[in-house]
Amino acid sequence: MNIRHSQAFTLVEIIVVIVILTIIFSIGAGTFVNTRKARELETMTDAIAAKLEQAKSEAISGKGGSAFGVKFTSSSYTYFKGGSYSSSGATNMTYPLTDGYQITASIPASSDTAIIFARMTGTPVATGTVSISNSASGSKVNIIRIGNLGDITVIK
Numbered sequence: 001m002n003i004r005h006s007q008a009f010t011l012v013e014i015i016v017v018i019v020i021l022t023i024i025f026s027i028g029a030g031t032f033v034n035t036r037k038a039r040e041l042e043t044m045t046d047a048i049a050a051k052l053e054q055a056k057s058e059a060i061s062g063k064g065g066s067a068f069g070v071k072f073t074s075s076s077y078t079y080f081k082g083g084s085y086s087s088s089g090a091t092n093m094t095y096p097l098t099d100g101y102q103i104t105a106s107i108p109a110s111s112d113t114a115i116i117f118a119r120m121t122g123t124p125v126a127t128g129t130v131s132i133s134n135s136a137s138g139s140k141v142n143i144i145r146i147g148n149l150g151d152i153t154v155i156k
Contacts, residue, residue: 037134037140038140040098040101041132041133041134041140042142042156044097044098044101044132044142045132045142045144045154045156046154047095048070048077048103048130048132048144049144051070051077051079052070052115052146053152054068054079055069055070055079055115055116055117056068056122056150056152057122058081059117059118059119059120059121060117060120060121060122062119062120064081065119066081066083066119067081067082067083067116067118067119067125068081068082068116068117069085069114069115069116069117069125070114070115071085071112071113072105072113072114072115072130073103073113074102074104075096075097075103076094076095076096076097076103077094077097077103078092078093078095079092079093079094080093080114083116083125084112084116085112085114085116097132100134100135100136101132101133101134101135102132102133102135103131103132104133105128105129105130105131106128106129107126107128107129108126108127108128112126115128115130115146117150122150123148123150124147124148124150127146128145129144129145129146130143130144131144142154142155143155
């Protein structure tokens with residue numbers, strides 16, 4: 001009796017390998033998506049904080065003899081010149097958020113959602129917090145706190 005040993009893989013072995021690879025790739029893909037979202041959130045938070053710092057710096061320098069500020073909506077923020085926000089301001093620069101993200105501004109001493117830095121001193125007219133989150137999951141929230149002296153603190 002002559003028994004032949006095959007060097008090929010059986011169907012069961014191939015299916016087991018495919019299942020294992022599928023599990024590994026699905027775990028990796030989920031981690032990749034979460035990492036990408038965290039990076040997007042971090043980038044947007046840093047951009048908003050930088051815009052607040054720019055408004056404060058330009059107010060302190062007295063550029064154009066004016067105060068400067070940043071106005072917040074749920075889906076964008078606008079850098080502006082002046083002691084109050086005007087949607088028709090010629091120097092306004094609006095920056096939309098990436099789809100799926102939102103801003104929540106909590107500025108208690110103001111009925112507006114703008115942070116305005118006073119000319120020459122850089123102190124804000126009102127203090128508060130700006131929260132940036134992914135509107136789909138909402139689990140990760142970054143916060144920017146604007147203090148009495150114009151200090152801008154990012155909490156990630």
